[in-house]
Amino acid sequence: MSPFCPKLAGLCAVAALAAPVALADPGSKAPLARVSVAECSRGPQALDRSAQFRGVMRQVAGTDTMWMRFALQERQGGGIFEMVRAPGLNVWRKSMSGVKRFVHTQEVLALAEGSEYRARVRFRWYGPGGELVREAARRSGTCSQAGELANLRVAKIGAHPTPASPGVFTYAVQVINRGGATAPGANVGLAVDGAGVDTVTVGSLEPDEERVALLNGPACIDSVRAEVDPAGTVTESSESDNVLSSRCPLKP
Numbered sequence: 229m230s231p232f233c234p235k236l237a238g239l240c241a242v243a244a245l246a247a248p249v250a251l252a253d254p255g256s257k258a259p260l261a262r263v264s265v266a267e268c269s270r271g272p273q274a275l276d277r278s279a280q281f282r283g284v285m286r287q288v289a290g291t292d293t294m295w296m297r298f299a300l301q302e303r304q305g306g307g308i309f310e311m312v313r314a315p316g317l318n319v320w321r322k323s324m325s326g327v328k329r330f331v332h333t334q335e336v337l338a339l340a341e342g343s344e345y346r347a348r349v350r351f352r353w354y355g356p357g358g359e360l361v362r363e364a365a366r367r368s369g370t371c372s373q374a375g376e377l378a379n380l381r382v383a384k385i386g387a388h389p390t391p392a393s394p395g396v397f398t399y400a401v402q403v404i405n406r407g408g409a410t411a412p413g414a415n416v417g418l419a420v421d422g423a424g425v426d427t428v429t430v431g432s433l434e435p436d437e438e439r440v441a442l443l444n445g446p447a448c449i450d451s452v453r454a455e456v457d458p459a460g461t462v463t464e465s466s467e468s469d470n471v472l473s474s475r476c477p478l479k480p
Contacts, residue, residue, distance in 0.1 A: 241300070241316030241336045258329075261285040261296075261351040261364050264460020266333055266467050268371035277339040279371035281347035282460075282467075287328045292356040294323040294330040296349050303344045303370075311348075320352075344370045369463040376408030376435075377465040380456045382416075382472035383438070387448060388480040399426075400480070401441045401454040405433035407465055414457040416441040421450050430456070448476035 267280040283296045297320045301309040314336060323330035339345060347368040353361040384402040399418055405411045411433045418426045425445035433439060445452075453473045460467065 241298075241314040241334060258286055259284075259459065260288065261349075261366055262459060263298075263347055263349040263366045263368040264467065265346075265369050265371050265463055267335075268377055268463065268465055270373055274338040277341065277373055278335060278337045279339060279345050280333055280335045281349075281368050282331065282333045283347075283349045283351070283366075285330050285351050285353075288353050288362055290355050290361045291353045292325050293354050294327070295320050295352040295354065296330070296332055297321065298332075298334040299348045299350075300336055301346050301348055301367075302340070304340070304342065309344075309346065339371070339373050342374045344372045344374075346370045369460060371463065378405055378409045378411035378433070378435075378462060379407030379465045379469070380404075380411050380414060380433070380462060381406050381469040382454050382456050385452055385454050385472060385474050385478060386480050387452070387478040389447075390444065393444075395446065396444055397447055399443045399445055399452065399454070399478075401443060401456075402438060403430055403433070403441060403456050404438040405435055406469075408435050410434050411462055411464075414462050415459065416443065417455045417458045418443040418445055419453040419455075420445040420448050421452075448478060451475050452478060 263281055263283045266282040269278045271277055281298060285294050285296060298317055300312050300314060300317055302312045303309045321332045349366055351364045355361050381404050382401060383404050386400040387397050390396040390398050401416055403416060413429055413431050415427050415429050426443040428441050428443055430439050430441050451473055455471045457470055
């Protein structure tokens with residue numbers, strides 16, 4: 229999609245880079261609704277400075293369609309966050325009927341240098357007759373246009389049997405901070421053959437520092453998936469490398 233920003237006189241929001249989609253049911257352990265910073269880009273030109281905010285919601289009992297609406301908040305200097313307007317924001321995005329998980333990514337272009345931005349998303353669940361079943365609101369982390377950002381990455385997954393516990397494997401997940409700023413402590417989640425099995429927290433990571441998170445799970449038959457910061461609590465320059473999937477068997 230080619231964004232249209234009249235004369236770049238101000239912020240410009242464009243619809244999802246990937247259209248709202250239906251994905252497989254992630255299970256009851258997934259958050260009911262959340263929004264995170266998917267990308268945070270900086271640069272000397274207005275169109276170099278952008279943010280992508282990703283909203284995710286899952287079906288609740290009695291739901292036919294799911295809706296979400298993005299609003300943008302800006303903080304300048306040491307001030308407070310204030311709502312700002314941009315074309316393409318504050319529009320209700322609607323899922324297809326009957327999907328179990330609804331994802332929408334909203335991009336905002338031409339961000340101001342030195343400011344911080346976050347998204348506030350309203351979520352609504354509607355029944356077959358159009359009745360409102362449930363509603364919620366969530367805020368994302370921030371996309372800062374001043375200074376460096378962290379960038380957490382899952383680089384490798386290894387596994388070996390646990391001698392003291394027959395049938396249990398220890399999975400070693402290598403996490404690296406490829407960004408230019410310190411990453412605070414974050415969770416690392418593990419799924420084996422499609423089922424979430426364990427979550428641990430890794431401490432803060434300096435730029436280019438790496439750490440191995442040890443998680444427990446059953447023997448892997450088909451595939452294993454590891455994700456760092458699944459809730460999107462760490463503001464990063466990119467979240468595209470937060471997940472790694474590997475086929476089985478795995479090497480230690």
